[in-house]
Amino acid sequence: MNMDKSLNKLFTIKSLNNLIYERNVDNYKKIVNKLNGKPNEMLNLQNLKLIYKYMSVHHRNEYFYKNTLLNKILLGRHSINTSTAIRELPIDGNILDFLIVNGTGSVYEIKTELDNLQRLKKQLDAYYRAFSFCNVVTDETHLKEIKRDINIPELGILVLTKRNTLHEEKKAKEKTNHLNHKTMFRILRKYEFENILMNEFGYLPDINSLRYYDECFKMFRHINIFHAQKLMLAQLKRRCNINSNNLGSFNNVPKEIKFIIYFSNYKKNDFNKLNSFLYKKTKEM
Structure with a gap:
């Protein structure tokens, strides 16, 4: 059994949904059997x-980093009522x-101990075209190597320590000289840029669908770049x-799967099924 690959598969929205609706539990049970001598007597939680x-010591993959960021920064430093993670x-x-959006947009690019840094500079160059605060989160x-090779004075650096705390090695500073209308426009969904144009200009282009997107962009690029x-x-x-409809249920989700649930669009029935799964013994599945 390749434990690393099995762990990567486990902490996904699809995998968790398979577990709580008991559609495919084989991978989960294999992992549990390997780590726990008496898995059937314990609750799934x-x-x-x-x-x-185990992951926190032996396999800090991208999910582990993302879940740590969500717990420690979005939920720990900010308010879920005033900030959004993407x-x-x-x-x-x-x-x-x-990405965490509140009054600003703060980028967190993850480079785990399992990653290389070959594309990092190119990635950061792209992110600075839309966002003014960028951080690298790394081991x-x-x-x-990052401090030596990435010559961006404004770049923030966060280190996930061996104790699984986030150490701010270098605080991110605002960088705005690379902001680009086209990059920002491409990020937006159709209804989002339409909302912007209607609010700013009071109308949308009355033109055939083939040229509609380009005409919308022409309007968008006339807006001051900072605005x-x-x-x-x-x-x-x-x-x-x-x-407000699901915040109470979300607050009760264990920290180990907060990231998955935050991005899952769960309804009341899904939370009920999750709760049932967590407090069920593995042998009952």
């Missing part, structure tokens, strides 16, 4: 905590790992699945 603890945002051919083994960024951030901030 206890086994998930055991698996996550994951895997496409930007000019790159995928931004993690201590990458720290020296355009502010308007983009306001739209991105609305992309949140947690609201």
